[in-house]
Amino acid sequence: MTVQVGVIGTGMIGQEHIRRLTDTVAGARVSTVSDVDTERAKEVASGVDARAVDTGQEVIDDPAVDAVLVTSWGPTHAEYVLAAIEAGKYVFCEKPLATTAEDCRRIVDAEMARGRRLVQVGFMRRYDPGYRAMKDAIDSGSIGAALLMHCAHRNATVPETYHSEMATHDTAIHEIDTVRWLLNEEIRSAQVLKPRTTSLRFEHLQDPQILLFETAGGVRVDVEVFVNCQYGYDIRCETVGERGTLTLPDPHQVVLRSDSQVRTHVHQHWKTRFAEAFDVEFQEWVGSVLDDEIAGPSSWDGYAAAVTADATVQALHSGRVVDVPLPERPAFYA
Numbered sequence: 001m002t003v004q005v006g007v008i009g010t011g012m013i014g015q016e017h018i019r020r021l022t023d024t025v026a027g028a029r030v031s032t033v034s035d036v037d038t039e040r041a042k043e044v045a046s047g048v049d050a051r052a053v054d055t056g057q058e059v060i061d062d063p064a065v066d067a068v069l070v071t072s073w074g075p076t077h078a079e080y081v082l083a084a085i086e087a088g089k090y091v092f093c094e095k096p097l098a099t100t101a102e103d104c105r106r107i108v109d110a111e112m113a114r115g116r117r118l119v120q121v122g123f124m125r126r127y128d129p130g131y132r133a134m135k136d137a138i139d140s141g142s143i144g145a146a147l148l149m150h151c152a153h154r155n156a157t158v159p160e161t162y163h164s165e166m167a168t169h170d171t172a173i174h175e176i177d178t179v180r181w182l183l184n185e186e187i188r189s190a191q192v193l194k195p196r197t198t199s200l201r202f203e204h205l206q207d208p209q210i211l212l213f214e215t216a217g218g219v220r221v222d223v224e225v226f227v228n229c230q231y232g233y234d235i236r237c238e239t240v241g242e243r244g245t246l247t248l249p250d251p252h253q254v255v256l257r258s259d260s261q262v263r264t265h266v267h268q269h270w271k272t273r274f275a276e277a278f279d280v281e282f283q284e285w286v287g288s289v290l291d292d293e294i295a296g297p298s299s300w301d302g303y304a305a306a307v308t309a310d311a312t313v314q315a316l317h318s319g320r321v322v323d324v325p326l327p328e329r330p331a332f333y334a
């Protein structure tokens with residue numbers, strides 16, 4: 001069987017995932033697409049022999065669509081995810097699940113009321129081979145109990161529309177999910193340090209920032225978010241345990257020795273740095289839709305990340321350590 005996917009949002013990542021579902025992932029086909037920019041939707045649809053419709057709701061209502069992919073602008077996610085749940089359709093939503101914790105909670109409650117998992121959130125790092133190897137090594141006890149984690153999330157540059165809160169909500173939201181997943185614990189408090197700022201930024205932006213988290217089990221995590229680092233897209237993570245450390249490897253790159261130098265390429269964008277992770281993420285999602293059993297990052301994970309991100313933004317503004325007010329995880333998401 002082929003999963004017929006309807007896509008809402010044909011911007012940058014929407015087009016990436018449409019290409020992926022068309023050329024790389026087995027068992028799926030993009031059948032229907034929409035975007036508020038209807039001309040863009042038509043153009044993208046014609047490239048993959050799909051049907052363009054005028055609204056996201058029409059995608060969800062299309063009887064030919066088995067599963068919905070939401071890759072529109074973040075503030076529109078909640079409306080589409082809730083409508084897909086209402087229609088009883090599987091829905092993959094790019095991060096963030098919703099832009100407010102309240103909307104994430106509405107999604108969690110709607111999914112629980114439906115009685116089965118329909119939603120997967122696009123936290124693609126869980127599918128990166130390096131992060132997966134780190135998770136396996138932590139779980140197997142190879143470094144003993146984890147004590148510390150040092151992370152860095154660097155982008156080459158960001159546009160003027162990017163503001164200081166986005167360092168958490170848009171960027172470090174990936175680390176928030178990754179830390180919870182790797183350590184299998186919730187984050188209980190957040191603090192934000194504001195180092196000297198780079199001169200190579202738009203004036204309104206605090207860049208870099210250092211986010212400090214403490215997990216429920218007392219693991220201390222530092223995350224450097226530096227979104228104008230100039231030199232590339234660089235993601236780092238080291239876990240320090242009682243008996244050793246684990247370092248996230250860079251994806252395979254050829255190393256050139258020539259002219260008295262050793263050189264290797266630095267990724268410039270998330271598209272290439274996480275290309276393999278996205279491919280695996282979508283292959284596994286399609287498999288789980290075919291098996292009728294969604295197993296990837298859940299709407300609870302989307303909600304927990306949003307609550308943690310809100311506390312982190314409060315910490316950015318107050319300069320204080322802020323507790324993360326996350327309720328207990330419902331058994332439905334055990």
Ligand SMILES: NC(=O)C1=CN([C@@H]2O[C@H](COP(=O)(O)OP(=O)(O)OC[C@H]3O[C@@H](n4cnc5c(N)ncnc54)[C@H](O)[C@@H]3O)[C@@H](O)[C@H]2O)C=CC1
Nearest residue numbers: 009010011012013035036037071072073074076094095096
């Ligand atoms: N997992 C990851 O590493 C990444 C995730 N993302 C996430 O993907 C989402 C989209 O990001 P980009 O593609 O970079 O943005 P984009 O701005 O390139 O594309 C967003 C698209 O949504 C459309 N849109 C806006 N409102 C709409 C509505 N009401 N209905 C239908 N379409 C609507 C826009 O016209 C645009 O084509 C964001 O939530 C972003 O956080 C983006 C980049 C990387």
Ligand SMILES: O=C1[C@@H](O)[C@H](O)[C@@H](O)[C@H](O)[C@H]1O
Nearest residue numbers: 095155170171172174227270
């Ligand atoms: O999700 C992403 C973008 O939306 C965000 O703007 C970037 O900072 C992240 O590195 C990327 O993974």
